[in-house]
Amino acid sequence: MTDAVLGGTGTALINILLLAILFVVAIAIARLRSLFAIVMLSGVYSLVSAAWYILVDAVDVGFTEAAVGAGMSTAVLLGAMLLTARTAKPEKPFSRLGPFIVCLAVGVMLIYATIDLPALGDPSSPANAGVGLTFLEVNWYDTGVPNVVTSVLASYRGFDTLGETAVVFTAGLAVALLLGFGERSLAETLRRSPQPETRPPSVPRDGDAT
Amino acid sequence: MKGDHHIILRVVAKCLIPLILIYAFYVQFHGEVGAGGAFQAGVVLAVALILHSLVFGLTATMRAVPPWFTRGLSAVGVLVYAGVGVWAMLNGGAYLEYQALFFEPPGGHDGQHAGIIIIELGVLFAVSGGLSTIFYALAGRVAEIRDEDW
Numbered sequence: 001m002t003d004a005v006l007g008g009t010g011t012a013l014i015n016i017l018l019l020a021i022l023f024v025v026a027i028a029i030a031r032l033r034s035l036f037a038i039v040m041l042s043g044v045y046s047l048v049s050a051a052w053y054i055l056v057d058a059v060d061v062g063f064t065e066a067a068v069g070a071g072m073s074t075a076v077l078l079g080a081m082l083l084t085a086r087t088a089k090p091e092k093p094f095s096r097l098g099p100f101i102v103c104l105a106v107g108v109m110l111i112y113a114t115i116d117l118p119a120l121g122d123p124s125s126p127a128n129a130g131v132g133l134t135f136l137e138v139n140w141y142d143t144g145v146p147n148v149v150t151s152v153l154a155s156y157r158g159f160d161t162l163g164e165t166a167v168v169f170t171a172g173l174a175v176a177l178l179l180g181f182g183e184r185s186l187a188e189t190l191r192r193s194p195q196p197e198t199r200p201p202s203v204p205r206d207g208d209a210t
Numbered sequence: 211m212k213g214d215h216h217i218i219l220r221v222v223a224k225c226l227i228p229l230i231l232i233y234a235f236y237v238q239f240h241g242e243v244g245a246g247g248a249f250q251a252g253v254v255l256a257v258a259l260i261l262h263s264l265v266f267g268l269t270a271t272m273r274a275v276p277p278w279f280t281r282g283l284s285a286v287g288v289l290v291y292a293g294v295g296v297w298a299m300l301n302g303g304a305y306l307e308y309q310a311l312f313f314e315p316p317g318g319h320d321g322q323h324a325g326i327i328i329i330e331l332g333v334l335f336a337v338s339g340g341l342s343t344i345f346y347a348l349a350g351r352v353a354e355i356r357d358e359d360w
Contacts, residue, residue, distance in 0.1 A: 060247075063245050142317075144319030146243050150247055153247065171344065172340030181278075
């Protein structure tokens, strides 16, 4: 069933390769101490997982992951990194043995639970047979929008999306209220140097964090 | 002159930023028929702004797109979205009931199309403005923590 959906061994090999890259990147993030490298690797992690989402036909999720995870949050984390130290404090090995055991146990339980999951793209799975099928059937009559994702997000669940939009607005408002609107640096720079073009960019150049 | 080290970066970014903006609007206006939608388009717009500030400096970006504009845009976006709901209510429908926008019977699609396009514009404004505000707030603090400035 999985092979029929995913298109055979070639796709399965790409799947394994992408997941292996994700695993290696995650281990590297956990072991590194340089924050700049960690931020960059988290961007790599998002990009690889976006490629993997597209491989399993979740195009919208993959697109969002590439835009938000690889683009936006990498930039925001770079900005946040400038406000703190460049390297994390070294930790003693085995100092977090308890959390490690908890993570391991939860991971084993999750892997055990995946045995009961329906196969990818299974038409008789609850997600595809229930309300999802109803949306596919009534969508064209109700809205006339070809992309069901858009009509569900914007029309059927318009309240939900209004709430999400308000969340983004509130997040921007909260960050701006906590950290200031960023205009102080603009005013400061303008006061100090009449030519703003001579000011170096405020984000580290290559080699800044090594 | 420090900027000369990055001339390739500047030239490439100058070519890329308009393409990124066009792509953002493509995603925005093809949300009905393809992958993506206003959330993604808003993020891509904000990323174009961030790329500009990484390459040309925060001050140049703040002169092009001032911080008061981004936070205002974010608020206007939420108002546009909520306003569509009020518009439907004024026409006698439920909140955000797009059929009521043009008094259509069930099965009519004009109100759905118009409503979805308008609320997606609202989402685009809110997301791009909100994320740019977050970036400005984070990046704008750097100048004031240098020790030699105090």
